[in-house]
Amino acid sequence: MAETYSEKANEKSGAFFADVKRVAGFFQTAGFIGFIGLIAAIVLGGAKTATSVSGLNLVMQSYTFGYIFWLTLSLGCLGVQLLAGMLKATWAISILRVAEAGASNLRYLFFLGLPLVASMFFGDQMGFHLYHWTAPEAKLDPVLVHKAPFLNAGAVLARYLLCFGVWIYWNHYLAYGKRGTIEQEKTLDMTQAQYRVNVAAPGFLFFGISITFFYTDFVMSLDPHWFSTIYGVWWGAVGIGAAIALGTVFVTRFHDRKPMDTIVTPGLTKDLGNMLFGMTMVWGYFSVSQALIYWSGNLPEYIGFYYDRFKGAYATLGFFIVMGQFFVPFLILLSGRTKRTPAMLGAIAAWIISVRVVDVWYQVVPFFGRAINDYGAIAVDFAAWAFVGGVWVALFAAQYTRFSPVALFDTRLQDKKNEGAH
């Protein structure tokens, strides 16, 4: 049955899927080049860069950046899936297939994240510690000793298994399980939607908690002395914003192509534009609240994070991110014309995703204390980004092209379009 369903979806969306696969092919090539780059960086041992770190250490740092970006995008997709499951909002249906396919990559990201977990266990054998709290010296630091019952490799692994287990289960339940949207398209049994609401509503609550634990373990603990309570939710806003932007790119890029043309109306692009506008505001709000509280307090244990990111050229990059991530999309999305014109909305959505790549780099890499003008190391960072991205996009495209890109279990968007036609 799954085969006939996929064949049907493919038949209707052949040209559309061919485009998606072509872009995926481009990313796969970039990913392959990135992979070669990573191998070269390990072999050359970082000698070509200004850093004193070993090749493997540098590659692990870069890999952390690449992995965290694509994981954040997948978690954002899961967030959109949970929102769509609980809200019954029509805008969410238009980007749901993108969100489902993006979140389905979590099952592969589980394996891609294992090197980070392994580095917590085997830092001594590898000769460096990606996470300082795993080093033997941590036992001499009273703060880290105090944190050790929570922040230790075993506990991180346990939380890693729990978080990924639940995330993967939700993605499966909401999309591919017997109560999922795909199954509902075959059975057309409307009663299944209520089951998804019952799972997605508490799920979204747990989603917020689980990402807080995850980003605390894997990003915040890169500087184990620093802490921020809004950090996990900030990453959630980054991810959900990027996921909505990715969905918007699909909707607007193919708005006049089969089968996307059956759902795209000015009302829909306006809704998506307003969601992007809202997520831009959320990003600004979370970023400012964290910075403002630490600026006011001005306490040494808080400000290390910002001290690292305001040093020299890092401050310029930070200024660019505030402009690019907040003011540019904010001002452009204020206009109703942007939201009515698919090409303009798609361009701003693509811009949001691009700046988010830089933003994630600005979040993760300064933790490693590298000089910003270490261009060789930056090249390795983006080789790692391309490598994980190549894998991510290839798997995404494979999953996305299996099903109808326009959700058929809930046809309110199609109905609205038809209503406008007569």
Added chain:
Amino acid sequence: MASGNNNGAPFGLDKHEPDHVGHDGGHHSHAQAYEAEQELTGLHGIIAEYHDPDDLLHAARLANEAGYTKMDAYTPMPIHGLAEELHHEDDRVPWSAFFGGLLGCLGGWMGQYYVAVVDYAWNVGGKPLLSWPQMIPVAYEMTILNAGFAAAGSMLFLNGLPRPYHPVFGAKNFERATVDRFFLCIEAHDPQFETTDVARFLRSTGADNVSEVAK
């Protein structure tokens, strides 16, 4: 408004060639010309009453297709898509809100700058006098407040509110516009306006009632 096109009319001197596009040919008698003037000056418009919002939306769409441009709708609740059908494309309120917000932001910022840097320069915790991150919340709130004031204020001003009386209040059954009826009024200053044509057109859209609205 209609009277604006007919400044000479009250003097009653030149009724031979009314600048009224709705009439065909140039063979007007005095009586016909006088009637044309009455259409323009004596009527606010023709109003149609519907009991279903979808009927109203459909009628507005048909009126659009028929080429009418000066019309307004009156409904007890907002109806999605109606503003688009009526071609109410006026950007003045959004732009007022934008500039109001911008002024509020600058005002909030400058006010804090004056207090913290110029008038009462005080070292707080060793921070610079221009401690800009702490100025964000006030500047932000002033942006929102002033954008809100500008939006509401410009809306009232551009609508000519408060306005105790409007001709459409005299329309038949109009008290139900705030309860359960939906009205579409094609106004007399529409270039295509012609009383009998408009009334016939509105009846053809399935209106429950069609009536003239006096000025």
